Amino acid sequence: MLKAIRVFNPLVAAILRSRAHRLVSGALLLLTVTGRRSGRRFTFPVMYARDGADILVFVGMHAQKQWWRNLRGGADVVARVRGDEQIWHAELLEGDREALAGPLAAYLRRFPKAEGTVGDDVVMVRLSCGQ
Template sequence: MSGVFQATARAVNRGATALITSPQWGRIVGLGLTTIRYTGRRSGRNVELPVGYRRKGGDILIGVAMPDGKKWWRNFTGDGAPLTILLAGVERPGHAVATRDARGRVTVTVRLDG
């Protein structure tokens, strides 16, 4: 069953990424969704994922729904890691750090470079 779930998730992610980056729909969809790109710590692979986000001051917060069933956010534990994030149609470099609160919720906080 895990293989079916992963295949479905990949298809949904591809569709969401296409909407986010499309000239016609990107401005509307991009108000709460964006894509991030990073290099996997273990795999060394380049990864692109659509994520929901919100701004808090100068930070960008990415909430991770059902974090125990996902692995991508673990690339940003500890001291965190670099990534790029698409904002208003422009890829911006930043540094992301994942934290888990006492209730088990995970947030990835992005600080943009420069």
């Protein structure tokens, strides 16, 4: 699986940066997160759903990933959404399914098949522009 991601992510990122972004940018955005301690920038594609003016990202298999931990307490990130790159404020949403029922429902309306990947503990990111 990890090998596939190492091939898939750069390929999708290249498409999202190109004029051909329309092929995938309705469901995927390119997110750049800065490491709190290292200061390194990490860029990768993630699936997203709109929630009004905000964007919701569900962090699937969050226990196996590290990037979202850099967003605790809030952080500015760069997101390329539908070909436009801008700074967004990221708020980390952590809790059980009940505590995150609203944002999770908004995400699952867009991606109903993701229901099967949601466990008891949920990690999501809310991106807000202009804050």
